[in-house]
Structure formats: C-alpha cells, structure tokens
Amino acid sequence: LNLLRGLLRGDTRALAKAISIIEDGGSETENLLNHLYFHTGRAWVVGLTGPPGTGKSTLLTRLALEYRKKGLKIGILAFDPTSPFTGGAFLGDRFRMVDLAGDQSIFIRSMASRGGKGGLTREARNAVRLLDAFGKDMIFVETVGTGQADIEISKVADVVIVVLMPELGDEIQMSKAGLMEAGDIFVVNKADLPRAHKLVSEIRQVLGPRDGWKPMVLKTTAARGIGTSGVVAAIEDHKQFSTVAHRRQSTVSERSSHELLEVLKKSFDELLEEKISQGAAFRAAVEDIAKRRTHPRAAGKKLLNTILRSEFRN
Amino acid sequence: LNLLRGLLRGDTRALAKAISIIEDGGSETENLLNHLYFHTGRAWVVGLTGPPGTGKSTLLTRLALEYRKKGLKIGILAFDPTSPFTGGAFLGDRFRMVDLAGDQSIFIRSMASRGGKGGLTREARNAVRLLDAFGKDMIFVETVGTGQADIEISKVADVVIVVLMPELGDEIQMSKAGLMEAGDIFVVNKADLPRAHKLVSEIRQVLGPRDGWKPMVLKTTAARGIGTSGVVAAIEDHKQFSTVAHRRQSTVSERSSHELLEVLKKSFDELLEEKISQGAAFRAAVEDIAKRRTHPRAAGKKLLNTILRSEFRN
Numbered sequence: 001l002n003l004l005r006g007l008l009r010g011d012t013r014a015l016a017k018a019i020s021i022i023e024d025g026g027s028e029t030e031n032l033l034n035h036l037y038f039h040t041g042r043a044w045v046v047g048l049t050g051p052p053g054t055g056k057s058t059l060l061t062r063l064a065l066e067y068r069k070k071g072l073k074i075g076i077l078a079f080d081p082t083s084p085f086t087g088g089a090f091l092g093d094r095f096r097m098v099d100l101a102g103d104q105s106i107f108i109r110s111m112a113s114r115g116g117k118g119g120l121t122r123e124a125r126n127a128v129r130l131l132d133a134f135g136k137d138m139i140f141v142e143t144v145g146t147g148q149a150d151i152e153i154s155k156v157a158d159v160v161i162v163v164l165m166p167e168l169g170d171e172i173q174m175s176k177a178g179l180m181e182a183g184d185i186f187v188v189n190k191a192d193l194p195r196a197h198k199l200v201s202e203i204r205q206v207l208g209p210r211d212g213w214k215p216m217v218l219k220t221t222a223a224r225g226i227g228t229s230g231v232v233a234a235i236e237d238h239k240q241f242s243t244v245a246h247r248r249q250s251t252v253s254e255r256s257s258h259e260l261l262e263v264l265k266k267s268f269d270e271l272l273e274e275k276i277s278q279g280a281a282f283r284a285a286v287e288d289i290a291k292r293r294t295h296p297r298a299a300g301k302k303l304l305n306t307i308l309r310s311e312f313r314n
Numbered sequence: 315l316n317l318l319r320g321l322l323r324g325d326t327r328a329l330a331k332a333i334s335i336i337e338d339g340g341s342e343t344e345n346l347l348n349h350l351y352f353h354t355g356r357a358w359v360v361g362l363t364g365p366p367g368t369g370k371s372t373l374l375t376r377l378a379l380e381y382r383k384k385g386l387k388i389g390i391l392a393f394d395p396t397s398p399f400t401g402g403a404f405l406g407d408r409f410r411m412v413d414l415a416g417d418q419s420i421f422i423r424s425m426a427s428r429g430g431k432g433g434l435t436r437e438a439r440n441a442v443r444l445l446d447a448f449g450k451d452m453i454f455v456e457t458v459g460t461g462q463a464d465i466e467i468s469k470v471a472d473v474v475i476v477v478l479m480p481e482l483g484d485e486i487q488m489s490k491a492g493l494m495e496a497g498d499i500f501v502v503n504k505a506d507l508p509r510a511h512k513l514v515s516e517i518r519q520v521l522g523p524r525d526g527w528k529p530m531v532l533k534t535t536a537a538r539g540i541g542t543s544g545v546v547a548a549i550e551d552h553k554q555f556s557t558v559a560h561r562r563q564s565t566v567s568e569r570s571s572h573e574l575l576e577v578l579k580k581s582f583d584e585l586l587e588e589k590i591s592q593g594a595a596f597r598a599a600v601e602d603i604a605k606r607r608t609h610p611r612a613a614g615k616k617l618l619n620t621i622l623r624s625e626f627r628n
Contacts, residue, residue, distance in 0.1 A: 030611065037609035250606075256603040256610070260596070261586060263614025268582050271618070272575060275626060282574070283392070289564075289570040295351035296570070297344065300577025307626050312589060 004035050008136055012107065015134050021108055022126045027151055039133035041252075043075075046138065046235060047157030049145040049182065052082040054165040055189040059222040059231070060140050061100055066232050068106060072138050075131035076100075076108040079120055079153075080144040083110070107131065120152040128156060150182040155255065158248065159238045161185045161231070164203070166195040182204055183215055191219035191227065211240055231306045279305055318349050321448055326421065329448050333423055336440045347440055353447035355566075357389075360452065360549060361471030363459040363496065366396040368479040369503040373536040373545070374454050375414055380546050382420060386452050388421040389445035390414075393434055393467075394458040421445065434466040439573075442470060464496040469569065472562065473552045474606070475499045475545070478517070480509040494520055497529055499548045505533035505541065526559055527552065595620055 003021075006014025022029050046063070048056050057078070064074045074244050101104055111123060124141055141157060143149040154160050162183035186207070188199050200217050207215045216234045220227035242248040276282055285299040294302075305313040317335075320328025323525040336343050360377070362370045365383075371392070378388045414420055425437060438455055445453050455471055457463040468474050476497035500521070502513050514531050514575040521529045530548045534541030590596055599613040 034609045034611050038606055041606055187366060229530055252604045257591070257596075257600045259610045260599055260603060260614055260617070261591060264586060264590070264618055265579075265583065265609050267614050267618045269579065269626070271622075271626065272578060275628075276578070277571070277575065282571075284489055285574055286571045289574060290566045292352050292355055295348045296573045296577050297348050300574055300581050303574070304578055305582045308585075309621060309623050312585065312621050314585070314589075 001034065001035060004032065007036070007130065008039060008223035010135055012104075015107065015130060017287060018130050019127060022130065023111065023123070029126075033129065036129055036133045039271065040129045041132070043128070043132040043136050043139050044141050044159075044239060045128055045157045047153040047160040047182075048163060049150040049153050049160065049179065050163035050187075051145055051165075052080075054163045056080065056142055056144075056163045057083045059161075059163055059189055059220060059228065060142055060152050062222050062225055062228040063231060063235075064106055064140060066229060067110055067138050068103065073136045074106045075134070075139040075140070076106065077127050077131070077139065078108070078110045078142045078175050079124060079149070082144050083142050107134075107136065116161060118152065120149055121155045124153065124156045126191045132208045145179045148178070148199045150178045152238060154182040155258075158173060158242065158251070159184045159235055161187055161235075163187045164199065165190040166193045166198060166199045181210075184210070184238050185231065186212060186217045186292075187231055188217065188219050189222050192224075194215065211247060213238065213247070270314075276303075276307065315346065315349060318346065321444065322353060324449055326418075327366070329421065329444060330423075332444050333441060335555055336444065337425065337437070343440075347443065348442055350447045352501050354443045355446070357442070357450050357453050359442055359444040359471045360454050361467040361474040361475065361496075362454060362477060363464040363467050363493065364477035364501075365459055365479075365482060366394075368477045368482065369536050370394065370456055370458075370477045371397045371535060373475075373477055373501060373503055373542065374456055375543060376536050376539055376542040377549075378414060378420055378454060380543060382417065388420045389448070389450035389453040390420065390456070391438065391441050391445070391453065392422070392424045392456045392462060393438060393463070394456045396458055398457055419555045421448075421450065432466065433461055435469045438467065438470045459493045459496075462492070464492045466556050468496040469572075472556065472565070473498045474563075475501055475549075477501045478513065479504040479505050480507045480513045495524075498524070498527060498552050499545065500529060500531045501541075501545060502531065503536050506535045506538075525561060527555055527561070550584045590617075590621060 002313060003014055003018055007018055017290050018032060021032060048060055050056055057080075060076065064076060064086065068074055111125070111127060120143065123145075128139050128141065139159065141153060144155045145162065150160070150162070160182045162179050162185070164186065180203075186203050188203070190196070196219055200219060207217070209215075209234050216237070218230050218234060220231060222228055242251075281303060285294075285303050289292045289296050289299050301314075317328055317332055321332055332346060335346060362374055364370055371394075374390065378390060382388055413424065423441070425441060434457065438457075442453050442455065455467060457467045459476065464474070464476070464612050476493050476499070478500065479502065494517075500517050502510050502517070504510070510533055514533060516529050519530070523529075530551070532541060532544050532548060534545060536542055556565075595617060598615050599608075602608045603610050603613050614626075
C-alpha cells in the first residue's frame with residue numbers, strides 16, 4: 001500500500017486521505033487498519049469530555065501548545081459537535097484554533113461520529129491508530145459528555161480529563177454518573193467565576209479511587225492560561241502511575257480482549273451470511289421450524305453444534 | 315408447565331400472566347416460548363399502522379366487532395403510545411374501548427415496547443404466539459407509523475393495513491416511504507372530510523404491486539361504521555390471495571430463516587461468553603494482539619477457525 005508507506009513516512013496528505021478512508025468505512029478500511037496495527041501502541045491518548053460550554057477546546061488548545069513546546073508531536077481528534085474544532089462555535093474560540101491549525105506539527109481533525117452502539121469507540125480507535133502510526137506522540141480526543149460519549153471515550157483514552165465549570169447547575173453536572181466514573185483528572189475550568197471552590201469540594205466528595213488511582217481535581221482559567229500547566233503535570237503523574245502500576249498493560253489486554261470478541265462476532269456473522277445460511281442443513285432447519293417440527297431455539301442450537309468442533313459443543 | 319397448560323386450555327388469567335412473563339423477559343420466558351411454539355401458526359395476524367390521530371383504534375374496534383360477529387376469537391395488541399388501548403387518548407375513544415373490553419372473547423393488551431433494533435418485532439412476535447396458542451383466530455397488532463415501527467410490524471403481520479386521513483399534510487404522510495411500502499391495504503379514514511378523494515388518488519399514484527398483490531385503497535368513516543365492512547372484505551381477499559399464491563408459505567419460511575439466524579447469533583454470543591473467552595486459545599490470542607504480534611482481525615479469524623469444524627473454515 002502506497003498510502004501506508006506515505007503514512008509511516010509522515011506525509012500529512014497521506015494521513016488526511018487515510019482518515020477519510022476510514023471515515024467512509026469502505027472496503028479499503030479494513031486492509032489499511034490491519035497493516036497499520038503493527039505500527040501502533042506508542043502514542044499516549046488523552047480524552048477530554050464534559051458538558052457543552054465548559055471550555056474543553058480552550059483547555060485542549062493550551063495543553064496542546066504546552067506539549068508542543070516540549071517538542072512532542074500532537075494530534076487532535078474532535079468528536080464534539082459543540083467544539084470549535086468541528087466548526088460549531090463562536091468566533092473567539094475559532095480564532096485561537098486558527099493559530100493552532102497553522103502549526104504544521106499539530107494535526108487537527110474533526111470527526112463526524114455515526115454514534116450509536118460503540119460507534120464512537122470504534123471510529124476514535126481507528127483514527128487514533130492512524131495518528132499513532134503516523135508518529136504522533138500525544139493524541140487528544142475531545143468529545144461532549146452526554147453520558148454515552150464519555151463512556152465510549154474512556155475505552156480509547158489512556159487518561160480521561162473531565163472538564164466542568166461553576167454555575168452550570170452543579171447537581172446536573174455531577175449527577176451524570178458516566179462523567180464522574182470516566183474521569184481520571186477533573187478540571188474545574190472558568191475558575192475565576194464564583195463558586196468554583198465549592199464545585200471542587202463537591203466533586204471531591206463523590207470521587208473514590210479508581211483501580212488504585214485517586215482522581216485529581218484541579219482549577220483552571222484556560223482562556224488566560226491559568227492552571228493549565230498543573231493539568232499537564234497531572235497528565236504526567238497519571239502516565240507515571242499507569243506505567244508503574246502496570247495499569248496500562250492490563251488496559252491494553254482488556255481492550256484487546258474486547259476487540260477480539262468484536263472480531264469473532266463479526267466473522268461469525270459473515271460466515272452465517274456467506275456460507276451457513278446457504279447450506280442444506282440451514283434450509284432443513286428452516287423447514288423444520290416453519291413446519292413446527294422443532295422450535296427455533298432448539299433448531300439453532302442443533303445447527304450451531306454441527307458447525308462447531310466437538311469440544312465447543314454443548 | 316402449569317402456565318402452559320392453562321394457556322392451552324384457554325384460561326384468560328394464564329394468558330395475562332404469560333404476557334407479563336414475556337414482557338419482563340426473565341428466565342422463564344424462553345422456556346415458555348419454546349414449549350408454546352408447537353401450538354402456534356394458526357392465527358391470522360392483522361397489523362394496523364399509520365400516523366397518530368388517523369383513527370386506527372376506532373377502525374380496529376369496528377373490525378374486531380365485525381369479526382367477533384362472525385364467531386371468531388379476537389386478540390388485540392396495542393404497541394401504539396397514542397392508542398386509546400394503551401390508555402393515552404381522549405374520552406370518546408376510550409369509552410368505545412370499554413365496550414370492547416367488556417367482551418370476554420376479545421382479549422386486549424397494551425404493550426410497552428422497549429423498541430430499539432428489532433425490539434418491537436420480537437415482542438410482538440412473542441405476544442402473537444401466546445395469543446395464537448391460546449386459541450385466538452385473529453390477532454390485531456396496532457402500532458404507530460413512525461417509519462421504524464411499520465417496518466417492524468410488517469415482519470410479524472400476515473396483512474398490513476395503513477390508516478391515513480385527509481388534511482393531515484398528505485405529502486408528509488405519503489413521504490414516509492416505510493408506510494407506503496409496508497401496506498397491503500390502505501384506508502383513508504375520516505373520509506367525510508374534504509379532500510378524501512384526492513388523497514385516495516394520490517395514494518394510488520405511488521403504489522405498485524407487491525409480490526403479485528396490488529395494494530387496495532379504501533375509504534372509511536370508522537367512527538360511524540361507514541366502509542368498515544369493505545375493509546373486512548379486503549382482509550379476506552388478501553388472505554385468499556396469500557393462501558392461493560403460496561405467499562403465506564414463503565413468508566413463513568422467510569421469517570423462520572430470520573429467526574434461526576437470530577438464534578444462531580445469540581447462541582454463538584453465549585458460547586463466546588461462557589466458553590471460548592475463558593479458554594487458553596483466547597487468552598493467547600489476546601496476548602498476541604496486545605503485543606502486536608498479529609492484528610485483531612487475523613487473530614479473530616484464526617481463533618474462529620479453531621472453533622469450527624473443518625468444512626466451515628476459510
């Protein structure tokens with residue numbers, strides 16, 4: 001694949017084309033992703049989520065620039081329809097984004113998630129792999145915290161930052177159980193607003209340790225760059241912890257296991273469609289069901305057993 | 315099963331209890347449905363769908379009473395949240411329903427569909443089987459035509475009646491492609507309103523034959539019982555056609571085939587969860603993926619092949 005070679009060489013046009021290909025989800029997608037897989041696993045993935053309007057994109061921009069200064073190669077994937085990266089916000093933010101976009105070493109891409117059951121996870125995972133193979137050191141994935149999206153993002157990210165703000169209806173923000181469970185680092189942004197401190201202590205009250213990591217709660221005023229280096233430090237702390245505690249390793253195993261299950265189901269569905277449902281045994285079983293000689297469940301179990309090797313039957 | 319015996323004996327309380335059981339979807343559900351299956355396949359299933367407010371329930375009540383007069387045993391399942399059967403409508407209609415409900419030989423049940431992908435089809439199918447085994451000759455299934463529901467209902471019903479009315483925004487009604495494709499019989503209800511004739515001819519224009527059946531278009535004023543016997547005649551015509559043209563037979567085969575595929579997928583998922591994902595081969599594959607020794611797709615295909623008998627591998 002020419003495209004793959006371009007991608008691994010760091011050709012930005014190849015990357016843009018590859019992302020379009022996996023967004024379309026056509027026949028080339030799988031082949032590309034299969035080959036790509038061997039060149040992935042290096043990048044650190046930072047998920048940002050939270051209610052609309054809390055300043056996720058502004059914070060993300062600051063974080064990206066700080067990591068850029070450290071010499072890291074940055075990728076940004078925005079799955080958030082309210083994000084200025086995806087083009088849906090007011091001019092002030094968009095302006096700042098233009099600065100970012102002008103930086104050739106920061107790749108920004110807004111993604112139109114088809115959503116649905118695990119859809120965002122799959123699309124984010126694939127796009128992250130492209131950026132990873134391309135050579136990005138750090139990949140930010142922004143999504144809007146709507147309950148489903150934050151859970152999906154936590155299946156892709158190595159660290160999840162939940163961005164909240166004072167006076168947005170604290171109870172509403174906190175009551176989103178998914179958000180509170182997804183977060184490794186909580187950022188109370190727009191901390192110059194009143195009641196910021198109160199929100200911090202409210203968040204602390206509901207948080208418990210997650211797999212040995214005690215979630216951190218930080219205050220920022222991202223628009224003025226206040227507190228953002230503290231977030232960078234927190235990301236590094238968490239990275240350190242994940243590596244030392246072998247948490248990363250077990251996360252990788254867990255995700256590999258999920259993905260393998262996905263592939264097995266999909267492959268079996270293909271086998272059903274292309275082979276089994278075309279066979280004589282299947283047609284005979286359909287006939288038995290239609291004629292009420294057996295019930296569907298029994299026919300299905302029996303047919304499955306004829307497909308399987310003996311040690312997998314029941 | 316005591317419940318099954320009660321059901322087959324025609325005990326109404328057993329039927330009500332059985333419907334509650336399958337609505338809950340607990341562990342007894344499958345066993346009950348499996349046993350039940352051998353006593354099904356007799357009843358004729360009439361689906362009614364269409365936009366809210368077109369008078370589906372009123373028409374249904376009339377049809378039920380006409381069939382009742384012929385001595386048939388009637389069951390009614392309402393999946394329509396706007397239906398008076400489900401308790402969501404104005405007093406006039408509800409009153410008429412009370413009359414119906416007083417008739418011991420007409421069983422009415424409103425169903426709370428969990429909806430979702432094929433959910434209505436599955437729930438309707440199961441409830442229809444209960445009523446069928448119970449001895450009902452004719453089962454009406456009412457649903458609101460929202461695009462998805464009419465497609466789902468057409469997977470359960472032997473005949474689908476689409477109920478429309480004049481002045482409801484004809485273009486909107488007609489543009490619902492699902493509705494137009496689902497219908498075997500189209501009823502323009504509230505035909506005493508102006509433009510009824512216009513709607514009839516508009517419907518006729520977009521209709522083509524479906525598997526040899528030319529959909530009928532009829533006018534009714536169900537609230538006053540006008541035209542409803544014409545609908546009964548149309549249902550009988552369609553039944554005659556289905557039987558003679560062996561359409562029923564092929565429909566039964568097709569549905570059995572779909573259900574068998576469903577069962578195979580579900581059984582395979584169970585096998586994955588309970589057996590395969592617990593095995594050493596699975597763990598080894600996960601390790602290979604995590605370590606980037608192979609890509610997920612290849613690992614999945616390979617593992618699937620070790621599970622399958624040789625003739626099903628690829």
